[in-house]
Amino acid sequence: MIFAKPSARTRVSFETGFEWMGGHALFLGPNDIGIGKREAIKDISRLFSRYNDLVMARLFDHDHITELAEYASVPIINGLTDYNHPCQIMADIFTVWEHRADLEDLKVVYIGDGNNIVHSWLHLAMRFPMHFVCSCPEGYEPDPDTIQKARDVGISNVEVIYDPNLAVKDADVVYTDVWASMGKKDETDMREKIFKDYQVDESLMESSGKHTFFMHCLPAERGREVTDGVMEADYSIVFDQAENRMHVQNAIMVYLSENK
């Protein structure tokens, strides 16, 4: 497991999950191997392919994980990049299915920064029919090419709606994430002003007009993108999401091990 950024859930769920399945996971933090700095990414790929059965990496630049995969002869699992976070969204849709019993006519409304989490929702919308809405301030939309690709596949309704009160109508799920992601934490104060109308609070949750689940990939900055009350509400399923990271990732690891 290569981590160029901090982590609680990804590290602990992968390490614990792999141990449960009889494996042994090694943690390499930001100061251990210096991927791309002390040693070329393509050299790390070939080196670790000789030692390990699977590699999970959390990196900044998305091109670095694709380079890691290009030169590796073992599966590379994306544990988050600046661009996306696929393991998170696979655990999230599984959690929605657990709580809602089915995934028919699903409306997911994401409120906040059009970031890596949103790109993974858009990737899911390319494979799975849903109504996905991103409600963000102007200038903080997700990558336009990824939006276009999700629309072009033609199985999901993908919208960007700037007004969060309009966006949440009839939502089955309201989802949020931090306003300043890892690598952008120095913009926290500036973003707090820009995103102030995008906080998920109790009244926004109520204005959906139906029973709506609240989701967050965590870590949450309570009092910024979400209130304490929403995090603690009965409709909040954030800890089920976090737990499911482990089960879903175990399934991903089994699948990749059997389909190398």
Ligand code: CP
């Ligand atoms: N949701 C998630 O990936 O959390 P960590 O950053 O703590 O791993």
Ligand code: NVA
């Ligand atoms: N968008 C957040 C997700 C953390 C799991 C970040 O990249 O920091």
